[in-house]
Amino acid sequence: MSLDRSAVHNFAAGPSPLPTSVLEEAARGLLNYNGTGMGVCELSHRGKEFKAIIEGAEADLRSLLKLPDSHAVLFMQGGGTTQFASVVLNVLAARRLAHASTPTEQYEPPVLDYVVSGSWSAKAYAEAQRLALNGDGKPFCVPRLAASSKEAKYTSLPSAYDFSAGAALAFYCENETINGDEFAGVAGTDASFPFDKVPKDTVLVADYSSSFLSRPIPNIAQHGIIYAGAQKNLGPSGVTVVLVRRDLLVDTTAAMKLGGVPAVPIQSEYKTLADNGSLYNTPPVFPIYVSALVLRHLVAQGGLDKVAEVNKAKADALYASLDAAEATGAVTCVVRQKAARSWMNVPFNITNGREAEFLKGAEARGFRQLKGHRSVGGIRASIYNAVTLESVHKLCAYIDEFAAAA
Template sequence: MPHGRITNFGAGPSALPVEVLEEAAQGLLNFEGTGIGIAEISHRSKEFTAYLAGVEAQIRTQLAVPPTHTILFLQGGGTAQFSAIVLNMLARHRLLHPDLPERERVLDYVLTGSWSAAAAKEAARLAAGATVHIAADARTLSPSGAAFDRIPPRSAYAFSPAPALIYYCENETVSGTQFATDPADPASFPFDLLPSGTLLPLVGDHSSSFMSRPIPRLADHAIVYAGAQKNVGPAGLTVAIVRQDCIVDVDAAARLGGAPVPTALAYAPFAKQLSMPNTPPVFALYVTGLVLRHSAALGGVEHYAAVNRRKQAKVYAALRAGEAKGVLRGHVQPGSASWMNVVFNVLGDGAEARFLAGAEAQGMKGLKGHRSVGGIRASLYNAVTEEEVDKLVAYMHEFIEQAPVEQPALPSEAAKTE
């Protein structure tokens, strides 16, 4: 590895392609031949505004974003979107249905992990009389009743008839659950169960799977958003793909009794001013643009979908081999498991610490699981190459081979004499 780098399986911020980082280092000194570094140049300069248009075009082409949707570049991460989606979608609902009693404005949330649970919690804070309805809670299906370990089956969903918002998180970074892309797969998102007849108020958090594979039924979404810091760039940039009917005049909604919406969270000023009503995250946008160019040269999202499919298959195969030997245990039910974040335990006293130390000795870092679920988490984002994944898989097999075989418990001395 050049520059003394190791293999980074961290969950975010996470690995970026070395070629991109080398180019970005040049750009810090001299952005696109301007003689000014990217962190120093005006965001209103013609060079930067042209660059920004290029970033937008890359996303639009690579994800086949339809003309009905506007691409916005925002700040505040996924966390700011937990609030923004509620405020903008409630404002839209109020403009459409000004006389509805507040409690009849319903926000549907599908809970499949800690990030969707956090989003629902924020919705409850901001609902101001509207109703937050949990359309499905995967925890209730787990053996303990408390673990996010699966995507719910179709029978577990109860959507409201005319909600103001329907929310899901496509890939749960902490628990390692992800919706399947094949509509015939029981773990796919249940588009078939959603209310029909109107433009769907469907909002997807795609933070940890953005650009890793095509987005199923993107055109049917009101909003898809993603923090950049997993697959496409540094922290500080949030990409939101917003259907135009969801870019509303929040002040008009406030005049009808809605909550005032902070300007920085309203979509309309960003849509009107090409994502620059104020200073955008210039450097994060720059690196994201470089990552997207790099990705386009390789074949875009389709390329990553094929590579990511192979990567995850290899890691889960090693995990299954470890399970068969009683050394490893996956956190997620097969069929619901994430391509991006593979979460598992290493069984036995001190075994996880040994696994992590052994990995680090071989130059692999960032494998420690999130503090809320523990264990191991291997994040296989786009910039983690197949060769790096092969190295992890070889290490997993080596660890499994060397693990002491569990002996059946011997009868105690007392039991022998009974």
């Protein structure tokens, strides 16, 4: 059976849906960009056409996020998983250069503070532990837990924070795609990240992959590094946006010469990317092009305050249906702390052995990609920017109906 796009409501956790109008324009650009007789993937990344695309994307991103000029915008490759390492490598190099006169044997490996609130921040923490390894020598850094909600199986955010004075970085993941908990939760501010507890000289790092562009970023200027894989609210997979405060654009080769830091592949050096306008080598042209179209689309919609209004309406509606269904015993919401509920990824479980029945009915109604992450199972409805309020209302109606039929 061949389906039309309008017959389908795509709740994928990522790669996730994109606006149809954007995809239509991208399909035209793929064959013939702006009447050049060449497709966008067939143009030099150093030509005037692509230069306009990437510069336009940066300008729209800055305007949407109100990003101050203190921060550079980089378009990189490799996704959030690659940034787990790049963040550590660049921050450690910056720290080493700030102590350039200290001989390596006297240089103390810096502490790295991690807030672990779900699967992705746990992975970031694990990567820092790997990069600390230095055989028989001193470790390159000392990663530690500043907070964790692992004991609560990530069904809430951490309840206590213990940041280290002098830590080189403090890391958090704003929205946990798999677990469904988020700092700037739906209910309001009481679950927000404790920005005031992070020491002033510590580089604040946020993984924003799955909530990027869903609303304005609180305290954006306090962050040293914010990164996001595109494949949620921004564009197709294959490009990662990294916002870096300019004092972190450092010469990693000089740090490697000093010693006491892990090696930094040149392609992971933020300074190299910044110095070359993200064109040190060939960038992922098509993912950047589609991201640029999505950014234009968001600007045309009225910016992130408008986007946030719609997203709040979507999340409120879905959680209201789930709470009502939970009261009947038909479902349980995974995240127990209401203020920590993500408004992008909504995991829930179907009780009484009715999961297959739920999924079958969902499939028949055109709902797609509702299965939870393979590591946790259950159901997950991701309601990114390109999922319409209408699609969410249809899902809500189905949940209401399903709960009533229990």
